[in-house]
Amino acid sequence: MRFKRAGFMTKIVVLALLIYMATSLMDLRGKIQGVQAQRDTLAAQVDEQRLANQELEEAITNSGDPAVQEQVARDRGLVKRGEELYIDVTN
Numbered sequence: 001m002r003f004k005r006a007g008f009m010t011k012i013v014v015l016a017l018l019i020y021m022a023t024s025l026m027d028l029r030g031k032i033q034g035v036q037a038q039r040d041t042l043a044a045q046v047d048e049q050r051l052a053n054q055e056l057e058e059a060i061t062n063s064g065d066p067a068v069q070e071q072v073a074r075d076r077g078l079v080k081r082g083e084e085l086y087i088d089v090t091n
Contacts, residue, residue, distance in 0.1 A: 006014075062068045079085050
């Protein structure tokens, strides 16, 4: 069985399709890399939020502890009676 040789126009069409497929693959590869970078960023944000949630949960659990209450008061700038508060304004 003999096959006919492909004509010039057929070769041009096949070449155009190959070029189109190659450029499409390169474009998809770029999009995939962009989405993977976005996924990594979001995963890092999720980890940070989980840590913040865990810290808040611990704070809620230990909210009745006098040491925790004193630390919160100090963080907010409150002082005990008789203490003097000095604020550094040299900045």
